[in-house]
Amino acid sequence: MADRVELLEAALDSRPDGIALLDEDGAVIFWNRAAEAITGYAGTEMLGRPIPDTLEPLLDDAALQEELPPGPQPSHGTLVHFRHMLGHSSDAIARRVLLCDALGGRIGAALVFHPAAGLEALPHGEMPEGEQLEESQADFEERMQASFEDAEHCGTPFGVLWINVDQAHNLHKTHGAAACHAMLDKVRHALAQGMRPGEELGRWGADEFLIVSHERTAEMLLAHARTLAGLARTAHFKWWGDLLSITVSIGAAHWRCGSIESLAQLLDRARKAMETSTSTGGNQVTAALPVQAQESAGAALNNEEREAPRDISGGD
Numbered sequence: 617m618a619d620r621v622e623l624l625e626a627a628l629d630s631r632p633d634g635i636a637l638l639d640e641d642g643a644v645i646f647w648n649r650a651a652e653a654i655t656g657y658a659g660t661e662m663l664g665r666p667i668p669d670t671l672e673p674l675l676d677d678a679a680l681q682e683e684l685p686p687g688p689q690p691s692h693g694t695l696v697h698f699r700h701m702l703g704h705s706s707d708a709i710a711r712r713v714l715l716c717d718a719l720g721g722r723i724g725a726a727l728v729f730h731p732a733a734g735l736e737a738l739p740h741g742e743m744p745e746g747e748q749l750e751e752s753q754a755d756f757e758e759r760m761q762a763s764f765e766d767a768e769h770c771g772t773p774f775g776v777l778w779i780n781v782d783q784a785h786n787l788h789k790t791h792g793a794a795a796c797h798a799m800l801d802k803v804r805h806a807l808a809q810g811m812r813p814g815e816e817l818g819r820w821g822a823d824e825f826l827i828v829s830h831e832r833t834a835e836m837l838l839a840h841a842r843t844l845a846g847l848a849r850t851a852h853f854k855w856w857g858d859l860l861s862i863t864v865s866i867g868a869a870h871w872r873c874g875s876i877e878s879l880a881q882l883l884d885r886a887r888k889a890m891e892t893s894t895s896t897g898g899n900q901v902t903a904a905l906p907v908q909a910q911e912s913a914g915a916a917l918n919n920e921e922r923e924a925p926r927d928i929s930g931g932d
Contacts, residue, residue: 741821
């Protein structure tokens with residue numbers, strides 16, 4: 617059976633935040649995998665040594681918490697600018713906590729940090745001028761962020777489906793906002809019929825919806841998206857005697873357990889996949905490229921431009 621130290625190291629290594637433990641002299645005694653990914657410095661380079669000059673901003677005293685208040689600790693910290701091992705400048709949110717023994721003597725410090733990109737505003741679909749999403753949108757976004765944090769901390773499955781109603785934009789131009797809203801209500805009802813327990817559906821733009829899903833794999837999320845696309849096609853819509861067919865374009869992005877990808881980055885992948893579905897004629901379901909595949913594609917193009925998500929499903 618693994619001893620307590622091994623169990624503790626395994627738990628810290630599974631965290632999406634960068635975590636470093638320093639002894640009382642400031643030397644690194646633990647450096648998790650997320651810290652390696654965020655800074656570029658491998659644990660083998662860091663152990664037994666002080667934090668290098670390029671990473672010293674992570675130790676900014678402004679982030680130091682001398683005494684921890686009772687109750688749950690805030691996840692925020694101080695915005696700092698450090699230099700990645702490869703030489704480029706990076707931003708992070710860092711928090712440093714002093715560690716004490718049972719008698720109150722200082723024995724070291726814990727450093728927790730994550731990329732500042734994780735605090736970016738979540739990407740949304742566009743709204744026509746003068747229109748706004750319903751008030752419940754803020755509540756939906758808050759619940760989605762809480763669900764994503766649960767996935768980060770507990771390893772629960774998490775994915776998003778970004779859904780565009782193909783006919784809504786033209787219907788808005790030809791028949792007005794009322795007709796468009798009526799069509800979107802029809803689509804919302806059709807999508808709700810195929811949702812899994814625990815999933816959430818919300819408006820995410822003028823012609824768009826977002827579904828927060830907990831399918832276990834990217835393949836299962838993609839299959840679920842295809843089912844929802846089929847349900848949307850059954851939602852025939854009548855307006856002033858005209859029977860209009862409905863199709864949707866969907867981008868599916870799945871979050872991997874242990875990934876350091878932020879919610880904003882995940883949503884951006886889903887949006888790009890949805891745009892690929894739309895640009896190929898609509899009525900498509902596209903799986904977003906995993907982060908690693910995007911990086912490989914970017915390297916193949918000499919970092920000039922990352923490859924767009926590829927349509928792997930075709931029309932249904």
